[in-house]
Amino acid sequence: MIETLVIRAERQCDFDEIRTLVKAAFAGAEHTDGDEHNLVDRLRCTDEYIPGLSFVAEINGKIVGYAMFSQINIGSCKAISLAPLAVLPGFQNHGIGRALIEAGHQKAKEGDYYCSVVLGSPEYYSKSGYLPALPFGIVAPFEIPPQFYMVFPLKLRLPHGTVRYSHAFGV
Numbered sequence: 001m002i003e004t005l006v007i008r009a010e011r012q013c014d015f016d017e018i019r020t021l022v023k024a025a026f027a028g029a030e031h032t033d034g035d036e037h038n039l040v041d042r043l044r045c046t047d048e049y050i051p052g053l054s055f056v057a058e059i060n061g062k063i064v065g066y067a068m069f070s071q072i073n074i075g076s077c078k079a080i081s082l083a084p085l086a087v088l089p090g091f092q093n094h095g096i097g098r099a100l101i102e103a104g105h106q107k108a109k110e111g112d113y114y115c116s117v118v119l120g121s122p123e124y125y126s127k128s129g130y131l132p133a134l135p136f137g138i139v140a141p142f143e144i145p146p147q148f149y150m151v152f153p154l155k156l157r158l159p160h161g162t163v164r165y166s167h168a169f170g171v
């Protein structure tokens with residue numbers, strides 16, 4: 001872990017730097033549609049954007065990591081989706097992604113959210129406590145091999161059903 005790492009909520013003055021960071025991080029990613037930086041901009045313009053639940057990781061004033069949690073619904077219950085998560089190449093594998101996820105979960109527990117849902121690598125997200133969503137009866141609204149769709153419980157009992165995303169995701 002890098003010692004001078006600061007995790008804090010994003011501010012409007014960060015938006016340009018975040019956009020550049022997300023684009024750079026996903027340029028080298030295994031799975032990408034090349035649209036993640038635009039997704040962030042779109043989500044901020046929706047009702048599903050949650051002020052205070054998007055985080056930057058900062059080292060000596062430079063933003064090196066970013067995580068956005070936006071609202072989703074499972075039935076009539078509120079939950080959150082982690083997307084995107086990005087760490088600048090050169091700063092990866094120092095625990096920054098994990099620290100951003102942890103900050104999001106801690107803050108989300110103050111709200112009325114049942115769980116966090118993510119689409120991604122089971123090897124990576126299981127390190128932060130994510131579990132396969134299917135055994136919880138939580139289903140993606142798109143075709144995806146089930147092991148890539150995961151949930152982190154924020155409450156003891158979870159709702160089940162098909163997840164509804166912001167229109168910003170285009171799903």
Ligand SMILES: CC(C)(COP(=O)(O)OP(=O)(O)OC[C@H]1O[C@@H](n2cnc3c(N)ncnc32)[C@H](O)[C@@H]1OP(=O)(O)O)[C@@H](O)C(=O)NCCC(=O)NCCS
Pocket residue numbers: 025026028029030031085086087088091092093094095096097098099119120121123124127
């Ligand atoms: C994925 C990403 C956010 C991880 O952030 P990070 O700060 O490098 O990760 P952490 O330091 O918290 O965790 C590192 C651990 O995760 C593993 N890991 C990193 N990326 C991984 C991946 N894509 N799949 C599986 N494991 C991965 C590392 O091997 C390391 O394992 P170890 O702890 O056993 O040594 C970062 O690599 C990134 O921005 N990648 C490009 C964008 C991307 O793919 N985002 C995720 C979309 S689902």
